[in-house]
Amino acid sequence: MLTLYGSLESGNVYKVRLLLAQLDIPHRRIDVDQVRGEPRSEPFLAINPIGKVPALKLDDGRLLSESGAILFYLAQGSAFWPDDGWEQAQVLRWMFFEQYNHEPYIAVNRYLLRFSKNPEAAAERVAANAVKGEQALETMERHLRDHEWFGAERYSLADIALYAYTHVAHEGGFDLAGFPSVMAWLSRARARPGHIGLMQETSAEAVWRLGE
Template sequence: MLKVYGDIYSGNCYKLKLLMTQLGLPHAWVHMDILKKETRTAEFLARNPNGRVPVLELPGGVFLPESNAILHYLAEGSPLLPRDRLEHAQVLQWMFFEQYSHEPYIATSRYIIRYLGRPPEQEARLLERVAGGRAALAVMEQHLQRHDWFVGGTYTIADIALYAYSHVAHEGGFDLAPYPALRAWLARVASQPGYAGMDEFDAAIQAG
C-alpha cells in the first residue's frame, strides 16, 4: 500500500490527500508534526534529506518527495493529467507557477499568521509575502475570467495544486473579495466528486 508522510493542514500535503481520495487510491497516512521538528529526525531525513513533507513511500521502500512531483506521478494515466502534449505541458506550467510564484507567498503568510501567531519581528516579512501573494492571485483571476479551469477546459491536477493554498488564503491575511472568478473556481473545485476539506480529512485520519 502507498504511504504518505504529511500534515493534512499543510496545503502541499492536503493536495495529495485530495487527489488520492478522488482517484480512489488506497493509502496509509502518517502524521508528521512540523512544529515538533519531526521532519528533522535522522529517520525522516533518510526518507527525504530536504526535511520536508509530503513524502510518498512506494512499494519496495522507494521515497518520492515534492508535492507536485507526487501529484504528477499519481495522476499519470488518469483523466486528471491530459495526454495531449501541449495540455500536459500547460499543467506543468501552472504547477511550476504554484510552487514558484504562489506557494512561497500565500503559504508563508499563512504560516506566519496561523502557526506563529503573527509575531512583530515577522511583520516586514509578512508584508513582503502578502504583496507577492496578491500578484499571484491576480494572475489566476485573469486566467479564470476566461476559463472555468486552468487547462483544457476540465479539472486537472493543475487545479488541485493551486486550490490547496488558495482556499485557505484568508488564513494568511488575503481578502478574496476582489477575485470573483477565483472564488467561483474555488466553488467548482469543492463540487468535484470525492472532494473533502482539510477538517473532514483530519477527522477521517483521526478516526483511523
C-alpha cells in the same frame, strides 16, 4: 499500501490527500508536523533528505517527495493528467506558477500568521509576501475571467495544486472578496467528485505518528 508522510494542516500534503481521495486510492498517513519541527528531524531526514512533507513511500519502498512530483506520479493514466502534450505543458505551467509565484507567499504567510510562535517578528516578511501573494491572486483572477480551469479544459492537477493554498488564503491575511472569478473557481473545484476538505480524514486512512 501507500504511506503518505505529512500533517493534515499542510496544504502541500493536502494536494496529495485530495488527489488520493479523488482517485479513491487507499493509503495510510504518518503524521509528520512542521510545527513540531519533524520534517527536519533525523528520523525523517533518513526517509526524505529534502526534509519536507509531503513524501510518499511506495509498496516497494521507493520514496518520492515534492508535491508536484507526487501528483504527477499518482495521476498517470487518470483524467487529472491530460493525454495531449500541449495540455500537459499547460498543466505544468500552472503547477510551476504555484510553486514559484503562489505557495512561497500565500502558504508562507498562512504559516507565519497561523502557526509561528512569534508572528510579530516576521511582520516585514509578511508584508513583503502579501504584495507578491496579491499579484499571484490577480494573475489567477485574470486567467479565470475566460477559463473554467487552469491548465487543461477540465479539472486537472493544476487545479488541485492551486486549490490547496488558495482556499485557505484568508488564513494568510488575503481577502478573496476582490477576486470573484477565483471564488467561483474554488466553488467549482469543491464540487468535483471525491473532493475532501483540508482537515477531513478519509476512511481509507490510518494515522500513525513518526517513530511508531
